[in-house]
Amino acid sequence: MEQSTMTTVLRRERAEAAGKAIPDSDTLRGLGETFKVLGDVTRLKICFALARHELCVGDIAGVVGISESAVSHQLRTMKTMRLVKYRREGKMTYYMLDDVHIDDLIRIGIRHVSER
Amino acid sequence: MEQSTMTTVLRRERAEAAGKAIPDSDTLRGLGETFKVLGDVTRLKICFALARHELCVGDIAGVVGISESAVSHQLRTMKTMRLVKYRREGKMTYYMLDDVHIDDLIRIGIRHVSER
DNA sequence: TCAACACCTGAACAGGTCTTCAGATGAAGT
DNA sequence: ACTTCATCTGAAGACCTGTTCAGGTGTTGA
The missing domain is CATH 1.20.5 (Single alpha-helices involved in coiled-coils or other helix-helix interfaces)
Known part of the structure; x- marks a missing residue:
């Protein structure tokens, strides 16, 4: 024993x-x-869409393929979790990724998924 | 115009x-x-617990503070998503983190959270 | 073979999540 | 002031998630 x-x-x-x-x-x-927040396909699409340029709600909706209302709801939670930040210009609101970490997380995540 | x-x-x-x-x-x-899979406090605790050493189900349950059944259920989904891998030794099953990416993701995630 | 142990599994329930819908807000131009 | 446009918001419903409970598998040692 x-x-x-x-x-x-x-x-x-x-x-x-x-x-x-x-x-x-x-x-x-x-x-x-x-x-x-990153664990949702819609929000991930939004992240990829915003990876290069800032975009307004309507364009995000078009690119991602869901209603503007749905986009707005998602952006609110993404804003709360500091995944995105925004900039107002007249009646448009342009959204962009908040910081580098988000990009890093997604890139490493892809590496993990694409392995094997 | x-x-x-x-x-x-x-x-x-x-x-x-x-x-x-x-x-x-x-x-x-x-x-x-x-x-x-990473977006759950219980599973994150399990990841941290496994970060240094492999552990068996009973020990994980003790460390994390939930039932062995709950741990087993969680480990199954974590195994499916290749967050953890395991090694059998008699009637014990030792679990460990699957690869480096998981560690990287968590570390970057913490950096994001702890900022500001 | 039997009991003890470590672990796994399916069903079920409570709680949470995401989209849709209808309507509200607020800025810009007429 | 009124209309239009871009965006936001609350409520509601369908769907998904995580834990518990009860019972199952499979290994070890007597």
Whole structure:
């Protein structure tokens, strides 16, 4: 039973270390929400559409292929999670990606998906 | 109206380019599902727990603080999306992160969240 | 073979998500 | 002031997700 006991001790140590590796709940929640926002095909399309140039709501709707209302709803959540930012010019509102991280996340995500 | 027409043409060109920047639907679906799997606090905790060492289901349940059944269900979806892989040893099953990308994604995600 | 253990699975329920619809807001031009 | 245009918003409904519960598989050691 010596080996089994030893293994148990090792496991307990690893489990303890693993527990400490988990961040605080605020970070976890923010991280989860960020990925959740990226975890939707419509919003991903919007991200790709905005990758090169800023676009207004109507154009996004046309490119992505859904109603302007749906786009507006999605942009609001993307704005809240700081995936996109916007710029107003008269009655138009131009949206663009918020920062580089979004681009990085998507690029790495693609690398993961395209492997194998 | 000259300027307005010009702007419209510019916008149409940008919109057209934006449409081409959107990947095929298989890539989009895979990408979306990958992010969706990461978009859950429980699964993120599991990722952090597995970041250093492989762990068995019971230990993960203890560290994360949910039932073994819930862990098992989550691990299955994480396995399907290649977030984790496993190794059997007798009646134990040890789980670990599948590849480096997962670690990268989480690290960049944290950087995004912790900014501002 | 039997019991104990580690893990897996299907069904079901609560809670959340995404789109649509109808209408509201606000800016620009007449 | 009125109309048009671009965008936003709340409510509602269909759909999806994550956990629990109860029971299943398969391995180990007596």
